[in-house]
Amino acid sequence: MILNNALLLLLLVLAITAGWTLARAGLRFGGPEQAQLPSQYYRGFNFLLDGEEEDAVDAFTEALAVNEDTLDTHIALGSVLRKRGEVDRAIRIHQSLLARPQLTEVQLHQSHLELARDFIAAGLYDRAEKLLLDLISQSSDLRQTARRHLLEVHEAQRDWQSAVSIAEALIDVSKDEESAAGNLGQAAHQLRSHYLCEQAEAALDSGDANGARLLFEDALRDNAEELRALMGLVRLALSEQDTQQALGQFERIIDSGRASAPDLLSLLAEICAEQSDPTLQLNSLRRYYARQPCSLLARALAQQIEIHEGKAQAQAFLRSTLEDHPSASIAASLLLGETTATSPCPERPILEAFADTDAGYRCDHCGFSGKSRHWRCPGCRHWDSIHYLGAFLEHPNG
């Protein structure tokens, strides 16, 4: 609906601008080309009145000469069409701009950028890449914007090596320069780290442990607490049966303070299963919970307490957590612990639902939710913006 309104608004702007242009120049000077303009203009109005928006767009666009005053209108129209999914029409408009000889160099670059955006939206990545590389070499004003779009192209093609090179170039650009370009996206060093992790995970899957190690360590270059790279190093150590090393890397994750999640607890359980110390998991979880007193870790720790010290101790621990961190899911877990699975208990399914209220993952950028971790959000394509709900502290006032 918003885009439909935007298109209608643009059509009105087009109509007004075309009328103004005709009044100022076209009709006054005449000429074979300009003599046709009035008919296109009135045809556009007829289409608009008949509700035929697409034909109206074409008629007004033809009537509206491309010059310094009207270029932004053409570009805005193409942009709205692209966002409506009408990529072919957007491409046509932006290509027609490039055919005009009177464009200045800056306007030419602007039109190139819009066309590259159209090509990305259409999945024509090779063509977009060529335009963006030209812009990077020719336009100092649009260089950073073009690099950001080039990252989109490489991400879509899963060309992680090329993406790393572009991210390196963006890291070298000062914050002021990026700010001036008006396109501060995710931090380039964070993107670089994920591109390296993509390559490292592929290397690990194909059995190239040394290659994976180098890539994971490189991914930690700018941030020694990068969760994905640390998790990768834990998995790498486990694949080499080096559980001491795996434990050491996991300690780094605990110290980093990053939100916990079920996949992290599975990794810890895997490490502990290989160790001779039967209390390792219990003690590691105590340390983890002290660092991050959330409901997920409280329940995991309570399970270990029950194994080693009995159910009464586990329940007492859970109850003690409520004093500082009131949690509906922990309270429900406690009540569930007092029921038995075999006895008739109609409140059980309700309590189970409450105990699961903080299960699942959610993107803190777009709100996408799911049952597993994605390093890149399927909704908004942000990297590492999805977190486990039970990993957050709950407060009495919500």
Ligand SMILES: [Zn+2]
């Ligand atoms: Zn998202």
